[in-house]
Amino acid sequence: MRRGLIARSKAELPDAIFAGRVERTRAAMTKAGLGALVVYSNNTRAAGASWLTGFVPYWSEGVMVLTRAGDPALVVALSKRVQTWIEATSRVASVVSTPRIGAETAKLIAASGGGAVGVADLDGFPAGIADDMRAAGCALADATDMFAALRGPADPAELALAAHAAAIAHDALACILPEHGDANAVIAAVEGRARAHAAEECYVALAPDLARERRFKRIEGQASLGRSHAIRATVAYKGAWVRLARTVFRDHDKAHIAPAAAEVFAACVAGLPQASGFGGASAWLVEGCRVAQPLEALMGSRVDAPRRPAPGALVSVTTCIEHEGEPVMLAAPALLGASGEPAALLVPPVFREGD
Amino acid sequence: MLREERRARLLEAMSEAGVDAMVVYGNAWQGDYLRYAADFGILEGHGIAIVTAAGAIELYVDSAVEAERAEAETTGLAIALAPDIGRAVAQRLDRIANHRIAAAPRRFLPSFLADAGRAFALADGTALVDRLLMHKLPVELDAMRRAAKLADEGYAVFRKAAIPGRRQYELCSAVEAFLRAKGCPDNFMILGSGGRDVLGMTPPSDRRIVAGDLVTTELTPSVEGYYAQICRTLVVGKATAKQLRAHDVYREALEAGIAAVRPGATAADVARAENDVFRKYGLGDYVTDRYTRVRGHGLGLFVDSKPHILEDVETVLAPGMAIIVHPNTYHPEIGYMVLGDAVLVTETGAEVLLRTPRQLFELGG
Secondary structure: OOOOOOOOOOOOOOHHHHHHHHHHHHHHHHHHOOOEEEEEEEOOOOOOHHHHHOOOOOOOEEEEEEOOOOOOEEEEOOOHHHHHHHHHHOOOOEEEEOOOHHHHHHHHHHHOOOOOEEEOOOOOOEHHHHHHHHHOOOOEEEOHHHHHHHHOEOOHHHHHHHHHHHHHHHHHHHOOOOOOOEHHHHHHHHHHHHHHOOOOEEEEEEEOOOOOOOOOEOOOOOOEOOOEEEEEEEEEEOOEEEEEEEEEEOOHHHOOHHHHHHHHHHHHHHOOOOOOOOOOOOOEEEEEOOOOOOOEEEEEOOOOOOOOOOOOEEEEEEEEEEEOOEEEEEEEEEEOOOOOOOOEEOOOOOOOOOO | OHHHHHHHHHHHHHHHHOOOEEEEEEOOOOOHHHHHHHOOOOOOOOEEEEEEOOOOEEEEEOOHHHHHHHHHHOOOOEEEEOOOHHHHHHHHHHOOOOOOEEEEOHHHOEHHHHOOOOOOOEEEOHHHHHHHHHOOOHHHHHHHHHHHHHHHHHHHHHHHHOOOOOEHHHHHHHHHHHHHHOOOOOEEEEEEEEOOOOOOOEOOOOOEOOOOOEEEEEEEEEEOOEEOOEEEEEEEEOOOHHHHHHHHHHHHHHHHHHHOOOOOOEHHHHHHHHHHHHHHOOOHHHHOOOOOOOOEEEOOOOOOEOOOOOOOOOOEOOOOOEEEEOOOEEEOOOEEEOOEEEEEEOOOOEEEOOOOOOOOEEEEO
């Protein structure tokens, strides 16, 4: 559940940015013969509706509806009392509060002229809403590919927000000192710092002792940290999500290992998305937003059916690189080249002691 | 032990209902059904567990980092990363299409799975799991008691952090950092600050706390996935006579609501007891849905569980249920005010889980 700052800044997300996205989406709808586009949103799958409206539900669910004319509308299960909050944090023509999202969405579409209804991520659209829309006479078509093609490449506003999220994550991870021995103290420091810098969400996961286990997990209760351990911060800021990881060596004579591995990492990232592997790493992952899930698995060692991200897309890249016999866990956001140029990290996963 | 007891109870309920396999859906918002069945607290994407009558559990997730986390955090599950999760689960269910399969909560399932064209049929098993979620085992209630202790401690941190000049999100940061330091991985929290202009609580904004503000919060930490909630209001400065008089109404309503909690009473009885106090003071308009959502709700693996405490909800209370009684609403003279305590339904009445005094706190007053 979101508990960080959700706000709209017209400096960061000007009306013109939303207007341009809506215009491009409507043009694609016309070309596809759609009378309306519907994008589902809840607090874990907000990245589609927020791209067109800024709307991020902290709780509950809703759909964004774009018809043939006007700004998008929202149909939400949130109560009427928070309508003013929704209007203050989103750029929408209207907000309908209702427990029957599907039925009200169908009414809204019918009132605006009807036609074929495209649903971004129709396969994942909640069954209850789909059933109610079909019962009200809506013919639902899958608009996933159409929307993903629009949503994929990052525009300057999205890039700036992602860079800000990356800066928050970097600052938060930089506050860790190698002498920290208690996992909860590290988690509290990272999350507290990220939220104090206005992170909308922050998930902190740890691999507490890399000598024993390389997988990241959420810590509940007490846990101590090994001689080398890794912390991953997944941070959202104004709808832009990034992952950043830091590997900490508590022995000073190993402090050079993580920066050296980060150089190898940056070189591997530069080859994306053309690289068929990832510098020979046994485990790697590229995530990005196609429709609504902010960090969806696109390519990687465990992804059987890769979905190559669009040129100019924002991604987060995660891997483990062995250096001098030590595992180094690395993750950082990157921007893929729009016209064949190398992908570039938004922020290097390099942390100087005492930052 | 908690995990094993829950699984045994789920299998028993499936057996009684004649269900051969249960399909259980979850995401970070509505994760309670999945947590109950698979003991995985999902944060990103969709998760779907298939629980067979023999006790085998397969967990499908569409996020790669969640697949890794599930492998590290759970035991006894077969975990699959499935970016096309609806289709992957459908392929699996095709193999048992001639069995009786139920799904919970069915309305949230990816529509691909619920489509009429599938070879298998998914009955709605939501009510079956709802019963298990509402009527808790002693080990679940123990987790709720521990979560309530954290709620008390978290509110003490909140009170200290609500200093003039601080932005709302900085206040939340202090509480979240405290809870993480205590080993608590999750908390649901909304708040409000200001005066008569504030109609409810929301996630934190960048509004600064100023002298004279009423600062409200609903703070809900979790232990082993179980959430316990506290609602309190503080004044930045000295409370006015109007604010104190208003708070007396909320306290009387809360106490009336808690007094109505007993086995055999309904959710409606509790709501009516709270609302009657407001009506007695001529504030009946302010207990309608124009100003307030619910007069409390269930607690457990979801922050806002069933039953909702409303005058038209006839769910019968029974020992082992956990609810919060919170007569939170707008007051025309002072603005939005909250006050609420988490309670357990016992054999004889209610066990109040919180220790924080039911007072209008004054910060520096």
